[in-house]
Amino acid sequence: MEGPQTCSPHVLLFSAPAQSHINVLLKLAELLSLSSVRVTFLTTEHSHRQLTHHSDVLRRFSRFPAFQFRTISDGLPLSHPRTFSHHLLEMLNSFVSVTKPLFRGMLVSGHFGSDLTCLILDGFFSFLFDLDDDFVKVPIFCFRAFGACSSWTILSVPNLIKQGQLPIKGEEDMDRILNNVPGMENLLRCRDLPSFCRVADPNNDPILQFIVNAFIRSTKFDALIMNSFEDLEGPILSNIRTLCPKLYSIGPLHALLKTKLSHETESLNNLWEVDGSCLSWLDNQSPGSVIYVSFGSITVMSNRELMEFWHGLVNSGRKFLWVIRPDLVMGKNGEIEIPPELEEGTKQRGYMVGWAPQEKVLSHEAVGGFLTHSGWNSTLESIVEGKPMICWSYKYDQQVNSRFVSNVWNLGLDMKDLCDRETITKMVNDVMVNRKEEFMRSATEMANLARQSVNPGGSSLVNFDCLIEDIRILSQQKMPNNNN
Known part of the structure; x- marks a missing residue:
């Protein structure tokens, strides 16, 4: 007993x-x-x-x-x-x-x-x-x-x-x-x-x-x-x-x-309803072809910033999966007038959800990069899966995290304090195509170290x-x- x-x-x-x-x-x-x-x-x-x-x-x-x-x-x-x-x-x-x-x-x-x-x-x-x-x-x-x-x-x-x-x-x-x-x-x-x-x-x-x-x-x-x-x-x-x-x-x-x-x-420890349909969409995409976009749980942006990101993503020509929380945009989302070219570009290459199962998304082979707010959980989840990042930091610790991602760990690009469609388009293409090998090499090395740290002897x-x-x-x- x-x-x-x-x-x-x-x-x-x-x-x-x-x-x-x-x-x-x-x-x-x-x-x-x-x-x-x-x-x-x-x-x-x-x-x-x-x-x-x-x-x-x-x-x-x-x-x-x-x-x-x-x-x-x-x-x-x-x-x-x-x-x-x-x-x-x-x-x-x-x-x-x-x-x-x-x-x-x-x-x-x-x-x-x-x-x-x-x-x-x-x-x-x-x-x-x-x-x-x-x-x-x-x-x-x-x-x-x-x-x-x-x-x-x-x-x-x-x-x-x-x-x-x-x-x-x-x-x-x-x-x-x-x-x-x-x-x-x-x-x-x-x-x-x-x-x-x-x-x-x-x-x-x-x-x-x-x-x-x-x-x-x-x-x-x-x-x-x-x-x-x-x-x-x-x-x-x-x-x-x-x-x-x-x-x-x-x-x-x-x-x-x-x-x-x-x-x-x-x-899944979520305070919002998860939309798992994005995983089926990812299953139909080519390996490394999708930029995953999520700004976490507290980021709030203006209608102008939303439009700049949207134009930048569509103009990049890359596939994108975008998490748009119900409270992501200041004011009422229903009042946003969406230009026809964005509707068409999203229909061809994009997918949007209110909240995603992020760990599963980042581990999916179709995802080749992560446009993130640089929250610490998201940063670590991206590191473990070896996915390069584009960092648009919002508040609190995120400004420091994004600097380390870009200038210490060489895991991506820092876009803080900028929000224009040209920069977004360029950075998406740099991470997904132009500098992909450079960032993937660093991301793969850090992912291996992260996994070693939690395995026996780590x-x-x-x-x-x-x-x-x-x-x-x-x-x-x-x-x-x-x-x-």
């Missing part, structure tokens, strides 16, 4: 209510569950409703009897749009005034059970704890959904302000090279800094101060978990370890999960095994000594 000494560890995961965060943390939850760790997954009531409506998570996680979902209020009315692109400050105020006291009360009352081994907290929510809190009786591991390159850049922002590198002094200052980010000398321009750095008064901007303080706080917890791998970001991970020595780099998490599953599958698999072992040790330390 199994005694108390053999009880499995119990981990609470708390995810921020955003598509990219929920997606990657559910993959971590699945990995922990496969390693016989009991998981309680906490997110907001609104995100949970969307998730269970548009994905199979309840069925998928039902194979882990000890796994449980829990929800918490975000304090916002049902009608609130909850978009991180335009309502972040409003959402933050509600999280601070409503979610923070609720969550702290749950922990104190033992709402999640008296046997918690540790808490894995989304770094976005690092403000839920004060550094001098003593009511938390378990270790806190922080999970960062951003890559190391953007995380280190954000951690360096206070020094950039102190040294007079910020604020940016208008458009004429955007291409100034920054030499004050250790390990990134002569690489980053002002325009490559995270989007929230483009403010007039960085010392008093609430969004910049919140994000920077959240990242600094992330390094103060018991450990840091990052969705990256040593062959991709090793030197920068080493810099972050100077602030947080206990750092587990265990990415790409979606690839690590696939190595643990006995069948080929994609864990750095990410070794680090994940260390994480599991450390959680088990913590669990054993919590057990009563029955020898007394």
